[in-house]
Amino acid sequence: MKKYIYRGLVMAFAVAISSCTTEDLEPTLAQSKSVEESVNKVDNLFSILKGIHSILSTSGYYGQDVIITNEVRSDNAFSNGGSGRYTTESQYVYNNNSDLIWNNAYEVIANTNIIINADVESLEGDVDYGRHIQGQATAIRALAHFDLLREYGQQHTGNGNLGVPIVTEYKGEDLFPARNTIDEVKAAIYSDLETAFSMMDAQYDNTNVYISKYAAKALESRVAVYFGDWSRAVSAAEEVINSGLYSIVPADNFVSSWTTDGGPNIIFELAASQVDNAGINGLAYIYQINDDGSGYGDVTATSELLGIYEASDVRLGVISTDGDFIRNVGKYPDNVNFTDNIPLIRYEEVVLNYAEALLETGGDALTELNKLPANRGASLYTEATKENIILERRKELAFEGFRYDDQLRVGMDMEARGTDGGVIEVINYPSYLFAWPIPLSEMNANSNMVQNDGY
Template sequence: MKKIIYKGLIMAISVGAISSCTTEDLDPTLAQNKSVEQSVNNVGNLFSILKGVHSLMSESGYYGQDVIITNEVRSDNTFSIGNSGRYTTESQYLYNNNTDLIWNNAYEVIANANIIINANLENLEGDVDYGAHVQGQATAIRALAHFDLLREYGQQHTGSGNLGVPIVTEYKGDNLFPARNTIEEVKAAIYSDLEMAYSMMDSQYDDSKVYISKLGVKALESRVAVYFGDWTRARDAAEIVVNSGEYSVISADSYVDSWQGDGGVNVIFELAASQVDNAGINGLAYMYQINADGSGYGDVVARPEVLGIYEDSDVRLGILDTSGDWIRNTGKYPDNVNFTNNIPLIRFEEVVLNYAEALMETGGDALTQLNKLPANRGASLYAAATKDNILLERRRELIFEGFRFDDQLRTGMTMEAVGTDGMIMETIDYPSYLFAWPIPLSEMNANSNMVQNDGY
């Protein structure tokens, strides 16, 4: 963890300096032994570090590829054919502790966020109110990173143990080798951060969807609450977003094309991508697609039964290419040439589905919310809002975005390990140690307080 935290600071400074700060703005000795409070001089410095945080999140070791693809190939949506040898062990549930998955990247994000969160605004030049908003954004991102770590490494679906992940709230704290907190402690910390973020942020500063907004915090809270089955909290958080009037479900005739643009009416929070960034072979598009010129790995393909979850009239079939030997996603994250498609992390459609499920669990009008999706997708409306119908609609709408694995686990489904030929290698009953990723070997070797998950 010590290495992760220090590396995070260096990344924050380098990205921030390149983004907008001059050498007069941001002291280059910040990565050494000087205190953060003395080195961050103005509110602009905080925003520069926040930009660095988002850059880290878009890397292939986090939302740029790993967290999304890994959670797709372990679900009943997709598997890896091993065209480039990638994601086969995940698809087959044969992974081990030699890989860190998102561990290092997520803790780098947290380290950078903590620099922003713990800065003393009273000592900074600039708009203090805007500084508080930026601190709120960083607090929300810290919550998201802890949530991502918990759902990947926590023991909540293993059938034994109550360990989550270490909660890190200081950049240079006294405890450089933290132990794992419990699942409940991590959950409480996530909720606390989301509540704090919402109270600190001012919507007048929400001028770009590539940074989390005040409403985005509530959208994220609804996601977390659905995952944990905290239905009243999920309902109340989603209701604020749905009733805000700021977003809408993308229409049927715009659905496929909407993935080619950025900042649509349904996008709440997305990570920016540009030709300069050029994710290339490490991007989502390369994992899903093979172009006519042969570019793209196309490792991740849909399982054949995916076609059966859609009606012929459903516009969501338009994101699938069925012309070859495999069913491929060519509609979501489609730019496999310049790699300029932003990565939506929170769409309004997800929040509507969160709201529908929470209403169903608390006795509200879930059907009205659920039917907002098929009504805008050329599909038949549902006659009832059941758990199965809601999970089906989530699968239809959120496929290839990394949600299905969590949906299956939180509802106790049996999982299947799939080989590169598409054949089922093993059926894995819930719960299982395989549903928690192993703590990386590098972390185990460096931190004597770390406890490995069972089975590794």
């Protein structure tokens, strides 16, 4: 695996520092010396951190693939095949010729390891800020391992306990690491998130386009809900809620909140600008088609999704029924300049995580659950049930890449859909198709790698 990680890592590091001036780094980098030896200042760590966030925002990661792949495999959406994109994912006929996010996620991890393993005490600059950056890198390493685990791990296959390799060094002696177990990867993720929270100082969190102290706890609540670690989910969500830093966007501002960056509900988002964005390979272009015909518009919402909303629900405002298909036009709406930031963690998700965890631990789940419909022009629930919470998650988080994981973690059967939206096959839970194949390039390079069943 590391053969493939390191092959592109010097380029990745170059990307990480490209937005900074030449004074940010020592000249040793230009002389092709060790990357680690080129880190002499705290500012160098921040340069790498910026590059990590840039990788996360590429079309091969959160800029499109992670979110869209998980939408079209759910009952929220399918690929209509307009440009041929995501039809194999929508129909569950993908194979190991694609690497999905494997290489990008491990690039992220490799770069975080440069920061995490740096001797911050020896660096020029604000050492406390350097420790904060190390905490940020540790949280992102957890995010990347979690992304890899939920896509490639065998937790929903009904056969096996393999996760993904845990990588904690930029360059280590083990060039061909084997896959760790699901429990080992989960433990590493939790350990990183706990460490990150303890290392970060909220005084340095002056923007939400870089991962922050409370984003680490919000992410921990997400991981804990995914794995059903309910007491941990309660504690992590309460840290975020009790911080008082965030609030649910009210009904009148819900649709418009997607046209502006930041906001009281944004815990962590990836930045985009007119000079730095995914362009036609981003989320807006794959969801939409403009009046002039620009845009791919391959991803179509199902009529079933449209039918779960009441007429008064403001969330209907992001969905268009004009033309032949039902489309998301309100989340990631900028299909011209592509300047919309990509929210990765919204406060609304944390509230829903909290509600579900309270339901499972005997707390007041109904009060938390009803905070969402109360701010969306929808009817309040009279009872907090698993079904109602999963339904509300579907309503609130549609088109953001959550539904696939939510369906799997509660054991739902899945539907493969053709380009007309018709169900081709019902895939019973569990199934080997619920774990993405390890890329063929990785299998050929790493003799210790074990392929998921069925590929």
